[in-house]
Amino acid sequence: MKIPLTALADRPVEMDSVEEAATLDLVADGVEFLDDVDVLVTLTRMGEDVLAQGTAVTRVRQNCSRCLEPVDTEIAGDFQSLYVPTTGSYGKRMDRKDFEWSDQRVIFYTSDTIDLSDDIRNCLLFELPKKPLCRKDCAGLCPGCGANLNETTCTCEVPAEDDPWAALRAIVQPPDPPE
Numbered sequence: 001m002k003i004p005l006t007a008l009a010d011r012p013v014e015m016d017s018v019e020e021a022a023t024l025d026l027v028a029d030g031v032e033f034l035d036d037v038d039v040l041v042t043l044t045r046m047g048e049d050v051l052a053q054g055t056a057v058t059r060v061r062q063n064c065s066r067c068l069e070p071v072d073t074e075i076a077g078d079f080q081s082l083y084v085p086t087t088g089s090y091g092k093r094m095d096r097k098d099f100e101w102s103d104q105r106v107i108f109y110t111s112d113t114i115d116l117s118d119d120i121r122n123c124l125l126f127e128l129p130k131k132p133l134c135r136k137d138c139a140g141l142c143p144g145c146g147a148n149l150n151e152t153t154c155t156c157e158v159p160a161e162d163d164p165w166a167a168l169r170a171i172v173q174p175p176d177p178p179e
Helices: 089-093 117-126 166-170
Strands: 002-004 013-019 039-045 048-064 069-085 098-100 104-109 114-116
Touching: 039 117, 048 117, 069 117, 104 114
Parallel strands: 069 104
Antiparallel strands: 002 114, 013 039, 039 048, 048 069, 098 104
């Protein structure tokens, strides 16, 4: 999402936009981006510097981490960055390298536009569920036959519990708890 600096006034400007996931280069393993990205951003121009504060929202499809069924999830992320010109005092002091300052990113620009694409992409990728679930009580797959335990019960034998202390308990009985 590229914003021309000439479109910004000396007061905060609120912009909303719909961006394609492919345009923002939204790519992650095992994730399908289902919808376009809704972006709402407030841009505040402070001389040559521009403060961008915004929210991005979209829907994704991932596989459940337990049963491997598709799961659709809405994700929303917030971003905040300060865009400063490379020719300004920050640019001269910081050798024109982007850096983090508290919770805010400082990004240097050279042309008459600022590009919010990296901020939008990063805030959404950060919000992707690490272990998506189709539901909280998902039973997952049977480790023996691979059946989806949410849909059916399997007849596999339950493996004996692996108890590393079983041999020791056979030799020495634990003491009775105090009464």
